[in-house]
Amino acid sequence: MSADERFVGNAFLQVEILVSAPCRESLLEILWELETLGCEETEGSEGVRLTAFFPASDETGRLRRQILSRCKEQGWEPLQLSQKLIHFSPQEWLDRYSESVKAFAVGDSFFIYPSWGDPSPAHPVNVLLDPGHAFGTGTHESTQLCLLALESTVPGVSTLLDVGTGSGILTIAAQKLNPLLSVLAFDIDLLAVEAARVNFLKNRIDGPNLFVGELGAVASQFDLVVANLTAVIIQELASEISRLARKYVIVAGFTGEQGPFVLDSLKEDFELLQTLSRNGWLCYKLRSWRES
Ligand SMILES: C[S@@+](CC[C@H](N)C(=O)[O-])C[C@H]1O[C@@H](n2cnc3c(N)ncnc32)[C@H](O)[C@@H]1O
Incomplete structure (x- = not known):
């Protein structure tokens, strides 16, 4: 509204x-x-x-x-x-x-703008997002770090699982960056999924599949799993993430002090490729040992 x-x-x-x-x-x-x-x-x-x-x-x-x-x-x-x-x-x-509510760029690729603003011709991916009830307006550091990590990863993968999609921002950005990408996005929160559905329509993307539910309901593997959650939730979901991520994992939503615990929960199956940080928030890009 x-x-x-x-x-x-x-x-x-x-x-x-x-x-x-x-x-x-x-x-x-x-x-x-x-x-x-x-x-x-x-x-x-x-x-x-x-x-x-x-x-x-x-x-x-x-x-x-x-x-x-x-x-x-x-x-x-x-x-x-x-x-x-x-x-x-x-x-x-x-x-x-x-x-x-101001428009802003993230990395070289993404420009996030509200419906009363204009898209940027200087950026290949414009994401239209109005403030709403679902998390993910793009202003939070963890979302921006995920966008930066997606920018370098999405061009090289075919499938993406967006765990805790919120407003759908990461899915929209990834799908627009790589229109051939096959995406499954979900959230435990029905309101978030409703908001994501509206945002997909506003951004004219109809590719991603979307559902309300839990990670355990996902059966097939994905080249890339992105999860911007919290340190505790990522640790709880680590074995499920390992089951579903074929090549890469991008995790965020935790601070510098929490980072080692998150890494510990994923290190058996993944090696750390990159650490991104902003204002005390971290994002890890990891690769499956099977890929290295
Ligand atoms: C920090 S927000 C991230 C939103 C968006 N992906 C972004 O990067 O801005 C976390 C989202 O994860 C959802 N969430 C929390 N626990 C979850 C779980 N176990 N499975 C799926 N989604 C979950 C929340 O409802 C919320 O929408």
């Missing part, structure tokens, strides 16, 4: 939350889950300040309680949280919303 479709009246609840930098992504997920209309972000010495907008409701205290309890569930608390009622005209709101 676009910002204008969700616009009701001209009153909004503006919630300003200050968090330490490592909590930023978790907070963004919480705000999208609570159906924010849009977020703005500024980074300073004291942390990251997220300003999120919600439709004004009669019971403004409920939202504050929901945000605080979700943060607590994740094991942290905001440094500050304040909220106020503000007024925008519909046009002011749309201008502000559009301004907060």
Whole structure:
């Protein structure tokens, strides 16, 4: 649903939350889950300040309680949280919303842009993505590292399994980079799969197969398995990943401290080819020992 479709009246609840930098992504997920209309972000010495907008409701205290309890569930608390009622005209709101979501390039190949922006003629692969409820707008380091690893790997493979596709961003980018690639994408989250389906349509790709479910349901092997999850989930899925990856594995979603544990879980079947890192986040590209 676009910002204008969700616009009701001209009153909004503006919630300003200050968090330490490592909590930023978790907070963004919480705000999208609570159906924010849009977020703005500024980074300073004291942390990251997220300003999120919600439709004004009669019971403004409920939202504050929901945000605080979700943060607590994740094991942290905001440094500050304040909220106020503000007024925008519909046009002011749309201008502000559009301004907060910018297009950006990843590597030499990929350009991620929102529906109100323009694709880039300078990049071979343009991915149209609007902010939504599924993870994978491309702004997170782990997604960008996966895109960089895909850029050098996808041209040399025929089949790809995208584990935890979220918004579908990695599948869309890979499929557009190599239109002959055969892709299977899935997620345990139905909402993510619905979002990915919409994004495939918006990007005019109909090649990838998509399902809601678990890795255990996948039977055939793939040249490349990409999994941007968490350190714990990758370790849990390591034997399944080994079963399904014929040549390469790209894993991300973990920090420098967690890296050795992830590597340990995959090292019996794969050798480490490349480590990519950005702002403390890591991505490994590995190759099956059978291929070396
Ligand atoms: C960090 S997001 C990655 C989204 C996207 N692939 C990207 O790179 O931006 C992780 C996704 O994995 C999904 N997920 C978590 N555990 C999973 C599992 N065991 N099997 C499949 N998907 C899983 C989540 O629902 C979420 O959509």
